[in-house]
Amino acid sequence: MSALDNDTIIALSSAPVASALAIFRVSGPSTRRLLKNIVGFIPKNRVSTLSTFKSSDNRVFDKGLVVFFQGPKSFTGEDLCEFQIHGGLGVIKILMDTCISQSRLGKIIRFAEPGEFSKRAYVNGKICLHEAEAISDLVNAESEEKVKAVNRIINEGFGKDIISLANFLITLRAELEAQLDFSADETGSFEIKNFVKAIEEKQVWLNRTIESAQEGESLSHKLSITIIGSANAGKSTLLNKLADKNVSIVHEEAGTTRDIILSIIALGNLQIEFFDTAGIRETSNEIEAEGINRALEQAKISDLVVYCVDINNFDRQHLIEAKRLVNSAKISEDNVLFVFTKLDLNRNNKTWKINAQILKNKIAVSAKTGAGIVNLRKVLLEHFQLKDSRENDTEIIFLRKRSIDNLIECERRLKTCIENANSCSLDLAAEDLRLAQNLLLEITGKISNELVLDEIFSKFCIGK
Ligand SMILES: Nc1nc2c(ncn2[C@@H]2O[C@H](COP(=O)(O)OP(=O)(O)OP(=O)(O)O)[C@@H](O)[C@H]2O)c(=O)[nH]1
Ligand SMILES: [Mg+2]
Numbered sequence: 001m002s003a004l005d006n007d008t009i010i011a012l013s014s015a016p017v018a019s020a021l022a023i024f025r026v027s028g029p030s031t032r033r034l035l036k037n038i039v040g041f042i043p044k045n046r047v048s049t050l051s052t053f054k055s056s057d058n059r060v061f062d063k064g065l066v067v068f069f070q071g072p073k074s075f076t077g078e079d080l081c082e083f084q085i086h087g088g089l090g091v092i093k094i095l096m097d098t099c100i101s102q103s104r105l106g107k108i109i110r111f112a113e114p115g116e117f118s119k120r121a122y123v124n125g126k127i128c129l130h131e132a133e134a135i136s137d138l139v140n141a142e143s144e145e146k147v148k149a150v151n152r153i154i155n156e157g158f159g160k161d162i163i164s165l166a167n168f169l170i171t172l173r174a175e176l177e178a179q180l181d182f183s184a185d186e187t188g189s190f191e192i193k194n195f196v197k198a199i200e201e202k203q204v205w206l207n208r209t210i211e212s213a214q215e216g217e218s219l220s221h222k223l224s225i226t227i228i229g230s231a232n233a234g235k236s237t238l239l240n241k242l243a244d245k246n247v248s249i250v251h252e253e254a255g256t257t258r259d260i261i262l263s264i265i266a267l268g269n270l271q272i273e274f275f276d277t278a279g280i281r282e283t284s285n286e287i288e289a290e291g292i293n294r295a296l297e298q299a300k301i302s303d304l305v306v307y308c309v310d311i312n313n314f315d316r317q318h319l320i321e322a323k324r325l326v327n328s329a330k331i332s333e334d335n336v337l338f339v340f341t342k343l344d345l346n347r348n349n350k351t352w353k354i355n356a357q358i359l360k361n362k363i364a365v366s367a368k369t370g371a372g373i374v375n376l377r378k379v380l381l382e383h384f385q386l387k388d389s390r391e392n393d394t395e396i397i398f399l400r401k402r403s404i405d406n407l408i409e410c411e412r413r414l415k416t417c418i419e420n421a422n423s424c425s426l427d428l429a430a431e432d433l434r435l436a437q438n439l440l441l442e443i444t445g446k447i448s449n450e451l452v453l454d455e456i457f458s459k460f461c462i463g464k
Pocket of ligand 2: 249
């Protein structure tokens with residue numbers, strides 16, 4: 001991807017599914033020509049304008065809002081426009097085809113690559129690299145916590161702090177280099193003690209920022225729950241009930257599920273990956289045995305295990321075995337919820353509770369009638385909220401790993417700089433400062449490498 005080409009790029013910025021409305025973006029030198037041909041005129045700069053839209057055969061295909069942003073005061077820094085059209089796939093296709101059909105030699109109009117709008121914004125100096133990444137993280141943020149942590153990067157001066165630290169290091173280096181190039185008479189009083197103190201003060205901020213960013217790393221972790229249990233315990237039925245659709249095949253025959261089935265289910269404001277798995281039992285069937293192995297492996301790497309037990313078909317020994325299985329997989333009992341299924345068929349009334357006393361966390365449900373399902377969702381949600389209750393989350397920030405690594409390396413460089421300064425190796429200390437400063441400028445993208453940029457932007461959404 002070359003963001004410096006002269007092409008005009010187009011993309012559907014909203015999801016590619018039929019919906020009430022869709023947002024379609026155009027950026028580049030042919031934006032005005034497209035507007036003239038599709039809208040009939042160039043709308044007033046930055047004013048949302050109601051208009052009809054015409055296709056290449058001059059027929060009206062939709063009516064909606066269009067906003068023109070005259071470059072350089074636009075997201076990309078180029079002429080840019082956004083169409084708010086009806087979100088039917090047919091309407092979207094006509095608008096796309098109309099734009100592409102107006103591509104000319106030397107005035108190419110083409111589909112944008114992932115992240116190309118953001119890359120142009122960065123190349124044209126509209127946003128810093130870490131801001132472009134943060135905007136992409138905001139688009140993908142699934143939890144409120146992550147939105148807050150990302151906004152601390154976009155809107156709370158993180159970039160300014162980084163640039164001001166880099167500038168401070170430049171000033172310090174200039175002072176240090178003056179010591180190397182001129183005599184003490186010419187440079188005035190330079191005290192290593194003061195120099196070290198100045199760096200140590202900045203290290204306090206740097207360490208606090210690294211800590212906040214490392215805490216933020218947990219926000220990109222996808223929460224997961226694996227459903228395991230004996231064959232026929234009702235695991236797949238339970239998954240389907242929670243997902244509210246037929247994700248997994250259900251059958252009265254034991255051993256129905258073999259592969260791991262994933263479904264992403266919302267619990268409160270959390271999006272959780274649920275995995276349905278093969279029922280655990282003795283088997284001579286190789287495929288089923290592999291499914292059972294995979295089930296246990298998946299359970300080990302999940303945040304929570306839902307262990308299903310058929311309420312009508314278990315005894316104390318069954319529960320002891322279940323506990324042993326969980327322990328042998330090194331899963332903490334705190335992270336296991338035993339779910340007694342098929343409550344609607346319950347013949348032994350409350351006796352299950354007596355037997356289940358040996359289990360730490362348990363609950364009974366019927367996926368068939370829905371009894372206990374609301375409570376199950378509540379218990380699952382509370383499990384994650386409890387785990388996530390930080391004393392004070394105001395300081396958590398969300399940064400990409402490359403930025404965190406740079407901050408850590410920068411801090412390490414400053415430490416070495418102090419050591420070198422204390423042992424009067426001022427030339428080495430100056431070099432440490434130069435490297436530390438470059439590490440900071442790489443975060444904001446003031447120093448960049450084309451390959452790294454391509455790698456970063458290619459992971460963005462199309463239309464962003
Ligand atoms: N009455 C009743 N039947 C249920 C309930 N849940 C599951 N079943 C039935 O129990 C049988 C097995 O259900 P599945 O969901 O396939 O069980 P599973 O644990 O996924 O089974 P495997 O994949 O074979 O390990 C099916 O006939 C379901 O209709 C329930 O809550 N009530
Ligand atoms: Mg199943």
